[in-house]
Amino acid sequence: MLSTVENTAVRACLAGGRHLRERFGREVDAEFSRHDVKAAADRASEQRMLDVIRGTHPDHAVYAEESGDVATEGDYRWVVDPLDGTNNFVSGLPSFATAAAVLDDDGPVVGCVYVPVSDDLYVARRGEGARHDGDPVSADGDVPTAKATIAFVIGHDVKRDNRMDEAASMQAALGDVTKRVVDSWSPCVHWGALARGRIDGMVCFHPDDEEQHVGELLASEAGASTAEPGDGVYVAATTPAIREDLVDAVR
Template sequence: MTDHDQIEAVARAAVLAGGAELRARYRDGDAEAEYGAHDVKAAADVAAESRMLPVVREAFPDHAVFAEEAGEFPGDGPYRWIVDPLDGTNDFAAGLPTFASSVAVLREGSPLVAALHQPATDETYVARSGEGVRYGGDRVTAADARAAAGVGSDVAGATVAVIVGRDVPRDPALAAEVDAIRGALDDRVKRVLDSWAPTVHSGLLARGRLQGLVQFHPDEEEQAVTELLATEAGAAVRREGDLYVAAADEATLDELWEALDEADR
């Protein structure tokens, strides 16, 4: 059987390699990209992936890999790697520091390891099934989210991130549902964030800086990372179809879910 310690080490090495490329390009003001109405394809995506893929492929040549830019690499056995060289491309291209390189490893379809590195702020998260979440080497949880944010038990003081997949804005029906979700949350909580860097905001939830996170039709590149971070940080979670909610505790989750149930969607 493949050593899961080795998988975790390689995942971490891969995101650090991708992050080093992104950090250099970010500091140089690299804005080379193709800009569309709903998305951005940056040269930095391809460059970072070219640093990450060899780390994974050389260590585990028989594992299946999906890379956001290069596509699918078939493999044998139960493991599949998902490589996202630049989560938060829009933010990167705009000069904002909220972006990351991330990797998820699935075993028989279930998330086993997730790693992400935020090069602008030099922050690294590693999550492993059954082993919790480490931030900069220290174990973190979502349990102290309210204390960290300085809010009381009332969900009205919460900050919640909303994550949508790249195809949602292109579909009028799905876009209308998201508008209803945002409106319902905005009536209940202090602040609703539209996330253009899902793994970054997932990390904030995992270490108690956000009180809630809502995913709607998420992209595969971020979904496994986001959900493993939430679960291993001890967040309360609930799913209904393509709607997934994670919160600091069960009481917050219940209130967020109640708001979404009442949304006109």
């Protein structure tokens, strides 16, 4: 059963992502607000992903970022992000992705991320590891924290709830102990990079479910060292030492 679910997740992410790649750089059809951007490409990608998912698993619950709850009953629940990195997409920056996570009663069981411009495909299944373009990957690293590159993620609620000063203080503290902090506007891209050991850590402050479910599964299945120190913070790193330094910094 899970092999079919995984195959569906891959097909859905590819369907949405390839459409985004065709549209990328050709148009900016978007609505801008103080804290978010909604692009026509979001909706078009989501429809293609939902067509694949609903066509194969009509008995599954599905939540999609643009449509909300598409179906609410089922033993499995899909969480679909049709365009992670909308700001980047409309700005002509190639860091964006499609993503899908499938949850059971114990949390994420299957996850997929597709980065269209670089043609990177990440897949994880609970208990079976993480893969990049079909090959097993691991979140290995040997750099000290002072030489580490990490990504910092904030959820939309942080902006809406006027907690940006708190987020800025966290980011500054992280910058004091690492070489570089990337202000991530496309978390799924960076989750994939962490799973391959290309970056050294992720720090998330009240992240959005659409990216976090798939990200946590990729991190755990790639063997990253993780922690949840409280107050909506999630930390993942390539080594326990970096993880502990990041946790101490955000505290």
